[in-house]
Amino acid sequence: MNLRDFLAWAEREGLLITVSRSVDPNLEMARILHALDGRPVLFTNPDRPGWQVAGGVCSRREHFARALNTDLAGIVPRLIEALQHPVPPTRVEPAPCQEVVHYEPDLGMLPILKHLVGDGGPYVTAGVAVIRDPEYGRNASFHRLMQIGARTFTARIVEGRGTDTAWRKAVAAQRDLEVAICLGAPLHVLLAAAMSPAPGVDELAIAQALAPTPLARCLTVDLEVPAECEVVLEGRITRRLADEGPFIDLTETWDIVRPQPVVEIDCITHRRSPIYHALLPGGLEHKLLMGLPREPTLFQAVSEVADCRLVHITPGGMHWLHAVVQIVKHGADDGRRAVEAAFRGHGSLKHVVVVDEDIDPFDPNQVEWAIATRFQADRDLWVFPDQPSSSLDPSAKLVPGQKARSAKMGLDATIPWHDAGGRPLTAEERSGFRRVGYEPIDVADYLERRDG
Numbered sequence: 051m052n053l054r055d056f057l058a059w060a061e062r063e064g065l066l067i068t069v070s071r072s073v074d075p076n077l078e079m080a081r082i083l084h085a086l087d088g089r090p091v092l093f094t095n096p097d098r099p100g101w102q103v104a105g106g107v108c109s110r111r112e113h114f115a116r117a118l119n120t121d122l123a124g125i126v127p128r129l130i131e132a133l134q135h136p137v138p139p140t141r142v143e144p145a146p147c148q149e150v151v152h153y154e155p156d157l158g159m160l161p162i163l164k165h166l167v168g169d170g171g172p173y174v175t176a177g178v179a180v181i182r183d184p185e186y187g188r189n190a191s192f193h194r195l196m197q198i199g200a201r202t203f204t205a206r207i208v209e210g211r212g213t214d215t216a217w218r219k220a221v222a223a224q225r226d227l228e229v230a231i232c233l234g235a236p237l238h239v240l241l242a243a244a245m246s247p248a249p250g251v252d253e254l255a256i257a258q259a260l261a262p263t264p265l266a267r268c269l270t271v272d273l274e275v276p277a278e279c280e281v282v283l284e285g286r287i288t289r290r291l292a293d294e295g296p297f298i299d300l301t302e303t304w305d306i307v308r309p310q311p312v313v314e315i316d317c318i319t320h321r322r323s324p325i326y327h328a329l330l331p332g333g334l335e336h337k338l339l340m341g342l343p344r345e346p347t348l349f350q351a352v353s354e355v356a357d358c359r360l361v362h363i364t365p366g367g368m369h370w371l372h373a374v375v376q377i378v379k380h381g382a383d384d385g386r387r388a389v390e391a392a393f394r395g396h397g398s399l400k401h402v403v404v405v406d407e408d409i410d411p412f413d414p415n416q417v418e419w420a421i422a423t424r425f426q427a428d429r430d431l432w433v434f435p436d437q438p439s440s441s442l443d444p445s446a447k448l449v450p451g452q453k454a455r456s457a458k459m460g461l462d463a464t465i466p467w468h469d470a471g472g473r474p475l476t477a478e479e480r481s482g483f484r485r486v487g488y489e490p491i492d493v494a495d496y497l498e499r500r501d502g
């Protein structure tokens with residue numbers, strides 16, 4: 051589902067908030083997006099002639115369910131299916147994203163937001179970068195871009211992932227890495243680009259498996275991009291470094307300033323009446339787009355060692371650092387194995403709780419109830435010191451240029467298999483841990499009707 055179709059659907063559903071007053075992308079727009087976090091918003095007059103700005107696009111699971119033509123429970127199975135069976139996309143011409151072409155690009159024409167006074171500069175936050183690795187082929191992923199000139203950015207490129215790996219190969223070969231940055235990409239493309247499949251798996255083929263993703267050949271770089279994007283910035287990730295940041299990231303805390311690669315833009319193409327996608331850093335859209343696409347790989351990893359039913363990368367952990375995993379337990383060790391597998395399935399995970407199938411992983415009260423009634427810290431707690439972890443966690447060991455490191459913790463909050471003496475519990479004893487429910491009743495019959 052492309053951005054325009056999504057906005058039309060949101061308007062029909064009465065979800066869309068339209069702001070027609072003139073709004074400044076310098077600080078003012080971010081404040082409005084923050085105040086309306088969780089709602090799709092369209093700024094029709096962002097004091098950049100001919101442009102509109104959309105935000106809050108990916109701020110609810112329901113939006114993704116609509117984009118994938120499924121319901122909430124169907125999202126993760128669809129992502130798993132696409133991850134397991136990517137489909138090579140085909141090319142179209144002419145392409146909507148190339149209706150207007152600027153061979154003398156000036157980033158000043160785009161409504162790039164400055165979000166906070168303390169930011170290092172205006173930032174592109176919803177850019178999907180398409181590159182080609184000489185060994186692994188095409189890769190698509192997100193990189194925040196701090197504007198430092200009329201045609202230049204510094205890009206935050208996390209060490210060890212697809213873009214970083216390809217860029218280091220280009221540097222070693224003493225050349226720049228060609229890149230095409232897609233703005234206002236279709237929602238299924240955003241989901242696919244946020245997944246982290248094995249090297250060599252093309253995220254745009256995952257996108258095609260989710261929904262039709264026709265591609266366009268770029269004009270100045272040897273790359274292809276989703277033809278229904280709103281804007282494409284064609285250029286190169288150079289060998290030059292410059293400071294990137296300060297900037298708030300997912301955790302809503304300041305990330306550190308680092309020397310990062312400079313990106314030079316050689317050509318800008320876009321649709322007529324283009325819509326710029328402004329993703330609020332630290333907002334719901336940022337968090338959900340980071341975490342939801344990791345639930346498939348987390349589910350798959352746990353399914354290899356236990357009977358996994360549901361996984362949830364939770365909002366309290368910014369949809370990134372915390373997860374709840376629901377299993378049907380068939381053996382004493384299933385909880386511990388699920389904990390270890392969860393950390394394999396999502397490398398940035400910091401804390402995980404494993405629960406039984408009668409506990410809803412989307413309900414934090416039920417999860418806490420399971421910890422309160424089924425968990426013993428001297429039996430069911432697993433701590434893994436000094437693990438590779440997320441650079442977004444301000445409490446992690448952060449050394450520029452090195453992978454962040456943290457202690458990780460898993461809680462097995464499933465019904466115990468043995469008693470304190472090690473004797474296996476009977477099925478009846480284990481059922482004693484389950485919540486006793488009251489028969490549901492329709493109370494309407496018992497309520498006094500005031501209108502006599």
Ligand SMILES: Cc1cc2nc3c(=O)[nH]c(=O)nc-3n(C[C@H](O)[C@H](O)[C@H](O)COP(=O)(O)O)c2cc1C
Nearest residue numbers: 191192193194206207208211212244245246339340
């Ligand atoms: C909204 C959003 C912003 C992101 N920002 C960055 C970023 O600035 N730098 C980065 O390296 N990864 C960022 N990521 C994470 C990567 O895009 C993501 O991990 C991707 O899946 C990596 O793919 P790869 O393993 O195929 O390279 C962001 C993800 C999302 C959803």
